Amino acid sequence: MVKFHVKEASGALREIEVPTDMNLNLMEVLKASEYEIEAACGGMALCATCHIEVLEGIGKLNPRTDAELDMLDTLPVVLSNSRLACQIKVTEDLNDVVLRLNNS
Amino acid sequence: MIRTDICIIGAGPVGLFAVFEAGLLKMRCHLVDVLPQIGGQLTEIYPKKPIYDIPGYPEIKAHELIDNLAKQIEPFKPTFSLGERVTHVIRNEDGGFEVKTSDNTSITCKVIVIAGGLGCFEPRKPEIADLDRFEGKGVLYFVKNPDQFKDKRLVVTGGGDSALDWTIHLASIAKHLTLVHRNETFRGAPDSAEKVFALAEAGKIDLLLNTNLQAVSGNGHLKAISLVDKKNETKTIEADFLIPLFGLSPKLGPISEWGLKLDKNAIEVNTFDYSTNVEGIYAIGDINTYPGKLKLILSGFHEAALMAQSAFKFVYPNQKLSFKYTTVNGVNAF
Numbered sequence: 001m002v003k004f005h006v007k008e009a010s011g012a013l014r015e016i017e018v019p020t021d022m023n024l025n026l027m028e029v030l031k032a033s034e035y036e037i038e039a040a041c042g043g044m045a046l047c048a049t050c051h052i053e054v055l056e057g058i059g060k061l062n063p064r065t066d067a068e069l070d071m072l073d074t075l076p077v078v079l080s081n082s083r084l085a086c087q088i089k090v091t092e093d094l095n096d097v098v099l100r101l102n103n104s
Numbered sequence: 105m106i107r108t109d110i111c112i113i114g115a116g117p118v119g120l121f122a123v124f125e126a127g128l129l130k131m132r133c134h135l136v137d138v139l140p141q142i143g144g145q146l147t148e149i150y151p152k153k154p155i156y157d158i159p160g161y162p163e164i165k166a167h168e169l170i171d172n173l174a175k176q177i178e179p180f181k182p183t184f185s186l187g188e189r190v191t192h193v194i195r196n197e198d199g200g201f202e203v204k205t206s207d208n209t210s211i212t213c214k215v216i217v218i219a220g221g222l223g224c225f226e227p228r229k230p231e232i233a234d235l236d237r238f239e240g241k242g243v244l245y246f247v248k249n250p251d252q253f254k255d256k257r258l259v260v261t262g263g264g265d266s267a268l269d270w271t272i273h274l275a276s277i278a279k280h281l282t283l284v285h286r287n288e289t290f291r292g293a294p295d296s297a298e299k300v301f302a303l304a305e306a307g308k309i310d311l312l313l314n315t316n317l318q319a320v321s322g323n324g325h326l327k328a329i330s331l332v333d334k335k336n337e338t339k340t341i342e343a344d345f346l347i348p349l350f351g352l353s354p355k356l357g358p359i360s361e362w363g364l365k366l367d368k369n370a371i372e373v374n375t376f377d378y379s380t381n382v383e384g385i386y387a388i389g390d391i392n393t394y395p396g397k398l399k400l401i402l403s404g405f406h407e408a409a410l411m412a413q414s415a416f417k418f419v420y421p422n423q424k425l426s427f428k429y430t431t432v433n434g435v436n437a438f
Contacts, residue, residue: 036368038222038353038354040145040149040222040353040354041145041149041150044150044153046149046150046153047145047149047353047354048351048353049353049354069291070264070291073263073264073286073287073291074228074262074264074350074351075228075350075351076228076229076230076231076348076350077230077231078286
């Protein structure tokens with residue numbers, strides 16, 4: 001199991017705990033946690049509708065691939081901590097990470 | 105004015121297959137889609153991706169599935185309004201509907217089938233104050249009529265294929281063109297990027313890399329655009345038009361205003377026939393929801409078949425429907 005936090009619109013931190021052995025990606029976990037994530041392409045890094053900002057712990061995550069960077073580039077606003085949630089694997093690396101949804 | 109039996113909103117795989125199922129029952133279809141081409145997200149988002157769960161196809165590329173569906177429905181002569189968004193749905197006195205689009209197309213039909221997938225693809229908009237004030241007054245998200253830029257000063261922003269392609273195309277039309285991109289390199293097709301760099305070197309366009317939009321200003325119509333680069337230096341350039349090209353993002357759009365029962369961003373349907381709470385309006389494919397719903401193309405195909413059987417009563421109220429297999433009856437073209 002791994003625990004991470006989502007900073008919600010209200011500013012509150014919500015703790016989410018998920019298993020690491022189910023081959024999940026972060027987009028799937030956020031969707032299952034009832035967050036409004038379109039994930040139009042279903043996790044292929046082809047639509048940029050699961051844009052998140054990693055507020056703490058970005059260095060621990062698997063790095064951005066070319067495909068992810070390509071898609072992020074199509075967004076009007078990209079920050080240095082921008083990621084596509086579907087490209088982040090749910091592993092122990094997610095422990096203590098804090099993130100925020102970016103629905104722009 | 106277009107007259108048809110069924111107006112299908114959304115020309116993705118499920119909307120296309122609905123034409124086939126309706127056609128077998130002698131019902132004619134007109135399709136409306138906000139995208140300029142058929143295929144929905146399969147052609148817009150992942151045309152070259154293989155799909156592995158279409159029955160009978162161990163593997164098929166998304167665009168090939170759309171090509172095949174287009175061929176399959178050809179005998180039933182569907183008609184299309186592409187690049188148009190449905191804005192209004194009005195109930196007629198005879199129980200049918202009047203469907204109106206953003207281009208003022210009017211479609212009279214007996215049944216509406218919403219096969220809208222994720223909703224309308226809408227342009228992603230940069231987060232800049234007052235940008236919406238200049239929409240249609242200098243700020244455009246689509247290029248429909250390139251000639252309007254003749255003798256005008258134009259700013260294009262973005263780094264993908266559409267930003268590159270339009271820059272190359274419009275460089276020879278506009279009086280002056282500036283391409284603004286936040287990075288140093290382009291992620292669009294390499295030969296398009298080369299052409300853009302060549303245009304910049306030849307002095308045909310201004311290329312501003314590592315630069316972001318900051319503000320827009322004008323008096324009724326767009327007049328100037330402020331930019332900021334990575335060193336935090338700002339500058340303002342005069343412009344008649346700004347075209348931000350940051351791709352498309354799906355939104356439910358006007359569908360949410362038609363009195364349909366919604367659950368989150370999906371339309372609730374009765375699994376008996378995939379009808380909505382409004383008589384004569386059906387919803388099939390990714391846009392609907394019901395207990396156990398799976399967003400799969402094959403589920404949408406099944407929903408299309410049951411919808412057609414049910415819609416028959418609105419198109420031919422005095423006829424009894426007898427179910428026939430295509431192996432027995434063949435496909436009888438219109």
